[in-house]
Amino acid sequence: MTSKPFNVGVIGYGFSAKIFHIPFINAVPELKLYAVVQRTPKMDDDAENDFPGIKSYRSTEDMVKDPAVDAVVVTTTPDSHLALAKLAIEAGKHVIVEKPFTPTHEEAEELIALAKKNNVLLTVYQNRRWDADYVTLTNLIKNGSLGRVVEFETHFDRHRPEAKAGTWKSQVMPGGGAIFDLGTHLTDQVFHLFGSPKRVTGFIGSQREINPSEFEDSFTVLLHYDGLMVTAKAGVISPEENQLRFWVRGEKGSFKKYHLDVQEDQLKEGVRPGNSIYGKEPRDKYGVLTSYKDGKLSSQVLPTMESVTYVDFYRTFAKALAGEGEVPVSPTDASAVIRLIELAKESSRLGKTLDV
Known part of the structure; x- marks a missing residue:
């Protein structure tokens, strides 16, 4: 495993990000919570205040331009998964998509093909495995x-x-x-x-x-x-x-x-x-x-x-980023589930x- 942690950017700062992703990113030494996309922070709901030292972006477009971001987690509503995952993949980022993968099997297959074309890892957060x-x-x-x-x-x-x-x-x-x-x-x-x-x-x-x-x-x-x-x-x-x-x-x-x-x-x-x-x-x-x-x-x-x-989902993902095994959930499996x-x-x- 590499000595330098992989920088992870999280898109969205709602329930999914706070409960199901950030605690596990922070629990894996090989990963670092580097950035969060939060469109409208509030006094009592601000990722920068909750996690001092992270970068806070107002748009996914801005975050994926940051060359320091290694991997992106999409935690937004299902109807946005395709567009946001595409932005990250096309920027050369490895991607975790919250379930459901996409609203349609056709969209899931599109993301799988795009990830292969761009030579990046793609997985889906089927955490209940x-x-x-x-x-x-x-x-x-x-x-x-x-x-x-x-x-x-x-x-x-x-x-x-x-x-x-x-x-x-x-x-x-x-x-x-x-x-x-x-x-x-x-x-x-x-x-x-x-x-x-x-x-x-x-x-x-x-x-x-x-x-x-x-x-x-x-x-x-x-x-x-x-x-x-x-x-x-x-x-x-x-x-x-x-x-x-x-x-x-x-x-x-x-x-x-x-x-x-x-x-x-x-x-x-x-x-x-x-x-x-x-x-x-x-x-x-x-x-x-x-x-x-x-x-x-x-x-x-x-x-x-x-x-x-x-x-263990994030431990396995960190190993995959380091070239030590497969992603925790195959996107092909996740696409079959949507079908x-x-x-x-x-x-x-x-x-x-x-x-x-």
């Missing part, structure tokens, strides 16, 4: 604990019957809606585990009674594989104290897990990488592994693995299952 519960489940599947998996349910359900005002995530826009927001997380995890499905069935719409904007707040997507059915689901009408996260069934056993990975809530509360509790799930949120052996079923509480966190989202939306519109 580093959710501890997902890593735990992946280990169970790969070590054969569940045997041949025939059903895989992955949920991101919440009880939010009233829309949250004042956020772009509740606005109708290209790359918007629950299927692009939460659906790209769930679909990416499935794609990462099992590859591309044979067919897709989508049910996408709104569960909220009052929905004047026609914002699509919920979805259920069936991904059909040979001998395996995957259900990826996110709803906003789910009055449960303990929300189901995973329920996976195989010939040798099943794994059932409630609650989301703890990292996002910890980050919102100010817990940062390096804190002794960061990424560690409490015992009362562990999943249950049920095993079938010699004609009998037995269950045990299974501790959630603690070996990886979202920091599956498009098929799910089309399936829902047509009311039929579509071949991939």
Whole structure:
């Protein structure tokens, strides 16, 4: 690894930048938070005040002209990802794009081709590959604990019957809606585990009674594989104290897990990488592994693995910048996920299952 840190510029200074990117850039010694694009700083919201010594730009165009910037992170709304990533790539910068990659598969492929042409690295922030519960489940599947998996349910359900005002995530826009927001997380995890499905069935719409904007707040997507059915689901009408996260069934056993990975809530509360509790799930949120052996079923509480966190995305990216391995998430994978989202939306519109 190089002794000189790579300078990272962040486009945008909202929730995504503050919670999901800057803490991890700062946690990796090989990276340096060098610059932030913030169009309208305020007295109580100014990147320069929060991180003394960084450069503060008012436009992406100005930042990408800075020869000291090695890599750029795009943290803005999905409808801006294509244009901003293109600016950075054409300026010769390596690029991380927040998920969803782009609103369309065609745009994703355009960025991949452009990055190849300009000989720069391109990756997508599919950070939930580093959710501890997902890593735990992946280990169970790969070590054969569940045997041949025939059903895989992955949920991101919440009880939010009233829309949250004042956020772009509740606005109708290209790359918007629950299927692009939460659906790209769930679909990416499935794609990462099992590859591309044979067919897709989508049910996408709104569960909220009052929905004047026609914002699509919920979805259920069936991904059909040979001998395996995957259900990826996110709803906003789910009055449960303990929300189901995973329920996976195989010939040798099943794994059932409630609650989301703890990292996002910890980050919102100010817990940062390096804190002794960061990424560690409490015992009362562990999943249950049920095993079938010699004609009998037995269950045990299974501790959630603690070996990886979202920091690993940026550690891997730093190594890729130094020429030591691949980017943490292949942009080709991320493009394929967007294609599956498009098929799910089309399936829902047509009311039929579509071949991939």
